[in-house]
Amino acid sequence: MPRENREEHTKERILDSAEVLFAQKGYQAVSVREITSAARCNLAAVNYHFGKKENLYLEVFRSRWVPRATRIRESFRKALAGQDSLSPPKVVRALAQAFVEGPLSDEERLRHSQLMTREMTQPTGAFELVAQEVIQPFFKEFADTLRSVQTDEMGQEQMLLNTFSIFSMVLYFNFARVAVSRITGREYNTDFRARLVEQITQFSLQGLGVSEMEV
Amino acid sequence: MPRENREEHTKERILDSAEVLFAQKGYQAVSVREITSAARCNLAAVNYHFGKKENLYLEVFRSRWVPRATRIRESFRKALAGQDSLSPPKVVRALAQAFVEGPLSDEERLRHSQLMTREMTQPTGAFELVAQEVIQPFFKEFADTLRSVQTDEMGQEQMLLNTFSIFSMVLYFNFARVAVSRITGREYNTDFRARLVEQITQFSLQGLGVSEMEV
DNA sequence: GTTTGTATCAAACGATCGTTTGAATGTCAA
DNA sequence: TTGACATTCAAACGATCGTTTGATACAAAC
Numbered sequence: 001m002p003r004e005n006r007e008e009h010t011k012e013r014i015l016d017s018a019e020v021l022f023a024q025k026g027y028q029a030v031s032v033r034e035i036t037s038a039a040r041c042n043l044a045a046v047n048y049h050f051g052k053k054e055n056l057y058l059e060v061f062r063s064r065w066v067p068r069a070t071r072i073r074e075s076f077r078k079a080l081a082g083q084d085s086l087s088p089p090k091v092v093r094a095l096a097q098a099f100v101e102g103p104l105s106d107e108e109r110l111r112h113s114q115l116m117t118r119e120m121t122q123p124t125g126a127f128e129l130v131a132q133e134v135i136q137p138f139f140k141e142f143a144d145t146l147r148s149v150q151t152d153e154m155g156q157e158q159m160l161l162n163t164f165s166i167f168s169m170v171l172y173f174n175f176a177r178v179a180v181s182r183i184t185g186r187e188y189n190t191d192f193r194a195r196l197v198e199q200i201t202q203f204s205l206q207g208l209g210v211s212e213m214e215v
Numbered sequence: 216m217p218r219e220n221r222e223e224h225t226k227e228r229i230l231d232s233a234e235v236l237f238a239q240k241g242y243q244a245v246s247v248r249e250i251t252s253a254a255r256c257n258l259a260a261v262n263y264h265f266g267k268k269e270n271l272y273l274e275v276f277r278s279r280w281v282p283r284a285t286r287i288r289e290s291f292r293k294a295l296a297g298q299d300s301l302s303p304p305k306v307v308r309a310l311a312q313a314f315v316e317g318p319l320s321d322e323e324r325l326r327h328s329q330l331m332t333r334e335m336t337q338p339t340g341a342f343e344l345v346a347q348e349v350i351q352p353f354f355k356e357f358a359d360t361l362r363s364v365q366t367d368e369m370g371q372e373q374m375l376l377n378t379f380s381i382f383s384m385v386l387y388f389n390f391a392r393v394a395v396s397r398i399t400g401r402e403y404n405t406d407f408r409a410r411l412v413e414q415i416t417q418f419s420l421q422g423l424g425v426s427e428m429e430v
Numbered sequence: 431g432t433t434t435g436t437a438t439c440a441a442a443c444g445a446t447c448g449t450t451t452g453a454a455t456g457t458c459a460a
Numbered sequence: 461t462t463g464a465c466a467t468t469c470a471a472a473c474g475a476t477c478g479t480t481t482g483a484t485a486c487a488a489a490c
Contacts, residue, residue, distance in 0.1 A: 026244075028241065042467095045469090047450075048466095052449075053448065118336070120393060121333070122239070127393070136397075160399050162418065164399075165414065168391075169384070171387065172379070175336055176336075176383075178342070179335050180379060182351075183351065195376075199376045203380045225438080246478085248476085256438080257437095260437085262480075264437095267479075268478065
């Protein structure tokens with residue numbers, strides 16, 4: 001690295017700015033000039049470091065989104081590893097906490113959900129990456145963990161749909177903040193996030209047919 | 216109307232094409248040329264009939280999205296009006312059916328969810344319209360209906376959060392089709408949609424704490 | 431038949447887009 | 461000190477964007 005660092009490498013600053021802007025506005029709505037301006041570098045830097053805008057978008061998922069998803073997943077694992085014995089309430093609460101309170105800052109969490117929601121509504125090349133490396137494995141891990149502590153017999157499809165039901169709440173309460181805040185009249189502060197974790201946990205446990213309220 | 220109709224007025228054809236394209240790609244990703252080309256009319260027609268592109272986007276919500284939301288709402292109402300007596304299972308199933316099977320064609324349902332999801336993730340001027348005229352009232356109507364047939368006492372906030380939990384599933388199973396289909400390995404045909412209605416209904420009822428499986 | 435108003439059209443406007451260019455600037459090994 | 465290489469920069473490229481213009485076609489009113 002010939003040139004000395006100015007706080008952070010240009011390439012990293014571009015990735016940081018790009019992630020924020022892509023999450024906020026979407027791929028098409030963000031111009032290369034907007035990104036390089038926010039990253040305080042020259043316009044040509046994007047093409048020099050990434051070849052073209054589309055590659056930058058993919059690199060945002062590779063170098064920013066996937067690691068963050070991994071942190072969420074590890075947060076979920078550690079919460080379970082610290083337990084003497086597992087139970088459905090513990091597993092579900094660990095998931096809700098990992099996503100809604102979790103290891104991320106509030107801004108990170110918002111960006112994370114926004115980027116994922118974008119790829120789910122209109123998948124680009126990044127969806128393949130996200131689906132194969134993150135969503136599918138995490139989804140399977142959660143479903144398997146839950147099944148292993150579940151007393152009831154449950155078919156494979158039933159288990160998948162239940163997992164989707166839980167994930168739908170987790171994701172929705174993140175990406176639809178505007179609507180949720182507007183209707184409930186509550187801001188997304190620490191208190192309300194804790195309240196949401198409880199809501200997701202309790203609703204899901206009952207949805208799963210777990211009647212006992214063990215914690 | 217001086218000029219004779221060619222199948223349908225130009226203005227209506229523009230609205231039809233615009234809705235499809237905006238739902239598929241989002242506002243910024245769709246060009247005026249793309250819309251007018253799909254509507255088989257001149258480029259200047261958008262500015263002649265709507266003033267500017269942004270107004271066309273708003274008009275799509277006013278003249279296409281809102282009426283469709285109204286049809287869903289009426290479908291929900293009629294399903295309940297045809298009953299002798301109401302119960303939580305009936306109310307929840309009516310909602311799930313209205314959204315997942317409902318009065319819309321499958322393409323309409325997809326477009327509807329996509330446009331709503333877009334406004335929820337990054338609200339534009341259309342969000343105010345959608346929130347005030349549709350989402351808030353419908354949300355309130357459903358919550359009130361459910362409360363009126365609910366035996367348990369439940370606080371206002373708890374009721375709202377439960378409603379959100381139900382809506383999150385309804386919306387998620389619509390807009391996240393790609394992910395759902397990929398992981399479950401099932402297409403969104405009539406069978407699977409009926410299966411999803413059952414999933415949403417059963418999961419929600421248990422989530423609401425309704426143990427008896429009355430239909 | 432002339433006028434009036436609506437609608438459509440091809441063509442062009444200036445602005446902005448993603449990308450490329452070539453020179454300038456820096457670092458490090460020889 | 462020199463040469464090779466990596467990085468940054470201002471400037472420009474052609475393409476496409478939303479929008480405007482002025483001409484034209486057409487139906488109804490007078």
